[in-house]
Amino acid sequence: MTPVRSLARVMLSGILVVEGARSLAAPGRLAPAATPMTDRVAPLLRRAVPGVPTDTETLVRANGAVQFGAGLLLATGRLTRPAALVLAGTLVPGTIAEHPFWTDTDPALRVNNQLHFLKNLGLFGGLLLAAADTEGKPGLRWRAGQRLDHSQRWATRAVRTARRQARIAVRSAATARRFPG
Structure with missing residues (x-):
């Protein structure tokens, strides 16, 4: 202070x-x-x-x-x-x-x-x-917004990763059907 x-x-x-x-x-x-x-x-x-x-x-x-x-x-x-x-x-x-x-x-x-x-x-x-007065520190509103942004980025990354893994699984399944065993 x-x-x-x-x-x-x-x-x-x-x-x-x-x-x-x-x-x-x-x-x-x-x-x-x-x-x-x-x-x-x-x-x-x-x-x-x-x-x-x-x-x-x-x-x-x-x-x-x-x-x-x-x-x-x-x-x-x-x-x-x-x-x-x-x-x-x-x-x-x-x-x-x-x-x-x-x-x-x-x-x-x-x-x-x-x-x-x-x-x-x-x-x-x-x-x-x-x-x-927040004494120059981020206020609750800013921190809540940052948490929300962080959560949204995390969710977006999780969705992207899930889509990428689903595409890889689909390709792997298609390859396995073409070349069994």
Whole structure:
């Protein structure tokens, strides 16, 4: 891993690790802003996973735990692509819940929320880039294509070899009929 990639991952994940730790330690500070979002998500969660706690503070804490864990994975260079994708997913509900600039009537608050929304949008873009980064190595799509090409070449060769052997067998049989014994 190059030093630039390592540094960029640490810098990208830093804010999410810190925010995740804060959400774990004090979910109450985010609960009022998160309540409208969690009220929409809670019924879906209850249907999908019966018995899971769906109160706002628990969901804020769970989101914080995921941000903290995935942020550490990204920062340390472990499972970077899945971690970046998970972090991008955790960023969406928080951004919508905490920075709904489209509902603000106060111009100063609206500008502040717009800036934070755009900052999070930039983080989201960076996380998508990190999720797509193969570190210069072939990605899964390329490797799968290579395997497919290899399999197709192998099958084509096998068919050619089988045809050639069939022709040889036919010639041998024809020769044996002409010159018995």
